[in-house]
Amino acid sequence: MIKESALAPENAVFTETVDAGDYFIKRIKKGQTFRILDLEGNQAADTLFYNADDPSERYSATDTIREQGNLYLTTGSILKTNENNDLLKIVADTCGRHDTVGGACATESNTVRYDLDKRGMHACRDSWMLAIQEHEEYGLTKADITHNINFFMNVPVTPEGGLTFADGISGPGKYVELEALMDVVVLMSNCPQLNNPCNGYNPTPVEFLVWDK
Amino acid sequence: MSLNVVNPSDPAASYRTKLSTGKHWSLMVRKGVALKLTDITGGSNVAMLFFNPNQLMEKYNAPDTLKCQHTFKLTKGHCLYSDMGRIFCSIVDDTFGWHDTVCGNSHADKVSQQYGSRDYQTERNNWKQNGYDSFLVEMAKYDLGRKDMAANTNFFSEVSADAQGNLSLSRQAHAGDNLTLRFEMDTLVMLHTCPHPLNDSSEYPKGIVEVELTKAEPLQEDDFCLNACDENRRGFENNALYHFGIS
Numbered sequence: 182m183i184k185e186s187a188l189a190p191e192n193a194v195f196t197e198t199v200d201a202g203d204y205f206i207k208r209i210k211k212g213q214t215f216r217i218l219d220l221e222g223n224q225a226a227d228t229l230f231y232n233a234d235d236p237s238e239r240y241s242a243t244d245t246i247r248e249q250g251n252l253y254l255t256t257g258s259i260l261k262t263n264e265n266n267d268l269l270k271i272v273a274d275t276c277g278r279h280d281t282v283g284g285a286c287a288t289e290s291n292t293v294r295y296d297l298d299k300r301g302m303h304a305c306r307d308s309w310m311l312a313i314q315e316h317e318e319y320g321l322t323k324a325d326i327t328h329n330i331n332f333f334m335n336v337p338v339t340p341e342g343g344l345t346f347a348d349g350i351s352g353p354g355k356y357v358e359l360e361a362l363m364d365v366v367v368l369m370s371n372c373p374q375l376n377n378p379c380n381g382y383n384p385t386p387v388e389f390l391v392w393d394k
Numbered sequence: 395m396s397l398n399v400v401n402p403s404d405p406a407a408s409y410r411t412k413l414s415t416g417k418h419w420s421l422m423v424r425k426g427v428a429l430k431l432t433d434i435t436g437g438s439n440v441a442m443l444f445f446n447p448n449q450l451m452e453k454y455n456a457p458d459t460l461k462c463q464h465t466f467k468l469t470k471g472h473c474l475y476s477d478m479g480r481i482f483c484s485i486v487d488d489t490f491g492w493h494d495t496v497c498g499n500s501h502a503d504k505v506s507q508q509y510g511s512r513d514y515q516t517e518r519n520n521w522k523q524n525g526y527d528s529f530l531v532e533m534a535k536y537d538l539g540r541k542d543m544a545a546n547t548n549f550f551s552e553v554s555a556d557a558q559g560n561l562s563l564s565r566q567a568h569a570g571d572n573l574t575l576r577f578e579m580d581t582l583v584m585l586h587t588c589p590h591p592l593n594d595s596s597e598y599p600k601g602i603v604e605v606e607l608t609k610a611e612p613l614q615e616d617d618f619c620l621n622a623c624d625e626n627r628r629g630f631e632n633n634a635l636y637h638f639g640i641s
Contacts, residue, residue: 237541242457243498247591252496252559263540265501278559282466282496284457289479293462293629323451324541338555342467342492344460 184256186273186358188214188392195391201384202373204308206316208233209361212394214272217369219333220388222353223381225372226332227285227305229325230260230268233364236320238262240269242281242328252338254279254330260359268365273358276351280336282344285309285329286374295376305329305370312368319366331372332357334379348378409607415599416521418528418586420535422447425637428486428610429575429583431603433550436569438601439590440549441499441525443533444474444482445582450536452478456495456545462625466555468493468547471622473578473629480636481629482581484619486610487574490567494553495545497561499525500591509598522598528586536582549573551590563592576610576619578633 190196193216199205201224209215217226232238244261246252254260255278260269284290287306291299306326313321333351338344373384398404413419415438423429431440446452455477463472470488473481502512505524514521529543550567589599613620613630620630 237539239541241498243496243545246561247497250561252555252561263543265503282457283461284455287458287477287479289477289632290455290458290462290475292479292632293458293475293625297628297631297635322541328457328545336461337557338466338559340554340556342465342554344464344466346461346464 182256183275183277184273185275186216186356188216188358190390192392193390194393197389198386199369199371199389200386201371201380202303202308203371204312205367205369205371205389206312206319207367207389209365209367209391211361211364214358214360214392215367216356216358216390217332218354218356218388218390219276219351220353221385222355223333223348223351224385224387225334225374225379226369226387227372228330228332228367228369229309229327231321231325231366231368232262232268233366236325236366238264238266239325239327240330242330246281252282254281267362269359269361271357272360273356276333276355276357278335278350279357280331280334281329282338283331283334283336283346285370286372291376299376302375303373305372305374308370308373309368321368331379346377346379405609411605413587413603413605415587415589415601416523418523418532420532420582420584423577423581423583423607425577425579426610426612427577428608429577430572430606430608431549432570432572432606433567434569434602434604436571436601437566437599438587438603439551439593440603441529441546441586441588442549443529443544443546443584444476445536445584446476447580447582450538450542450582452476453542453544454482454546459495462629463623467552468495471619473619473626474547475629479629479632481578481633483575483577485573486576486619487572490550490571490573492552492565493573494548494551494590497548497553497591498545499529500588501526504591523588525586525588525591528588529584532584548590553592561592563590578630579636
């Protein structure tokens with residue numbers, strides 16, 4: 182559901198631009214609201230969330246879609262943890278639909294999807310691997326790098342059970358906004374994928390903004 | 395035939411067992427073994443997770459499995475991929491046609507609300523076990539915890555989506571429906587037979603599933619799963635690289 186935010190960027194307490202191929206990691210306090218802004222359009226932001234006090238409790242795609250009875254994420258969606266607790270709520274969304282079935286690109290899955298010789302191309306999971314190596318203070322390990330949300334990606338399921346990478350519903354200036362329902366750590370990879378249309382074959386920056394309650 | 399305790403790798407040996415609803419198990423399944431599941435009663439659900447026993451950090455990855463094969467459902471011809479681009483197993487036979495891998499497990503509080511609490515003291519082994527705790531118990535046996543849990547399969551449960559993405563448990567297996575997984579690498583399999591989390595029946599289901607292990611026919615160049623899509627050929631190439639040099 183399309184819903185615009187009343188929050189003004191000039192009132193944000195934090196703003197950072199994240200280039201394609203980079204990661205972003207930050208602790209967000211309960212009650213804070215953050216926005217991921219698709220600056221130039223058609224850019225996938227592959228994102229994981231953790232309970233900041235115990236990252237073994239984390240965003241769970243299966244619990245989230247089962248509890249809301251719907252595959253797609255948009256305004257009103259409650260993001261659940263693997264313990265089925267409330268983690269975050271989507272409070273504004275000018276894109277209308279976000280994927281959480283397709284997962285992130287990885288150098289290993291790229292070999293299957295495209296070519297074994299493309300294993301050297303940059304991928305979201307490698308950005309996350311660098312993030313956990315460079316930020317031991319969050320206590321994240323490979324086991325915590327799992328089933329994510331693809332903000333701004335459109336991956337419709339057909340009535341016959343097919344999965345299509347349709348895309349094309351995001352555009353310049355579209356955004357999604359989430360309120361933290363507990364203290365969370367956000368770990369985002371701004372997707373570097375060049376082999377499919379998830380970034381319009383031209384990965385571009387996104388912006389991350391935070392507002393206090 | 396049955397197990398051969400003197401020569402366990404006897405190619406003619408087999409093993410057959412039954413699990414009622416609400417049970418869990420883990421087992422090592424070697425490359426080249428076929429695991430056939432048969433829903434004896436109908437209405438069963440079999441959830442599975444797969445790990446590489448040599449490096450437990452490598453595990454079944456549902457998103458990669460789905461996107462590599464452009465599918466939302468699992469059925470014959472599909473391969474179940476690890477997060478490292480390798481194939482744990484292939485679905486070589488399937489009479490049901492549509493198996494879920496996005497809905498996860500039931501949790502204790504939901505099972506309790508729906509069917510009554512899990513109470514071994516009163517109900518003994520007919521207790522109302524839930525899927526999440528079942529996997530936690532099996533995983534602890536290998537020093538794995540909740541952070542190691544991934545989206546699992548739910549065999550014999552069809553979950554479909556309408557154009558708006560609304561999900562429903564649209565079909566369950568009939569008595570006799572069966573599915574065969576052929577293992578393409580050594581795999582640690584964890585499974586449970588707890589009800590699908592979208593099962594809305596008021597009574598805790600009472601079903602029986604048969605598990606049969608046999609030696610599979612060797613992979614041939616014209617194999618259905620190998621040739622189901624270009625992606626699977628590349629997945630099998632990754633497996634060949636993994637097994638490179640092993641006689």
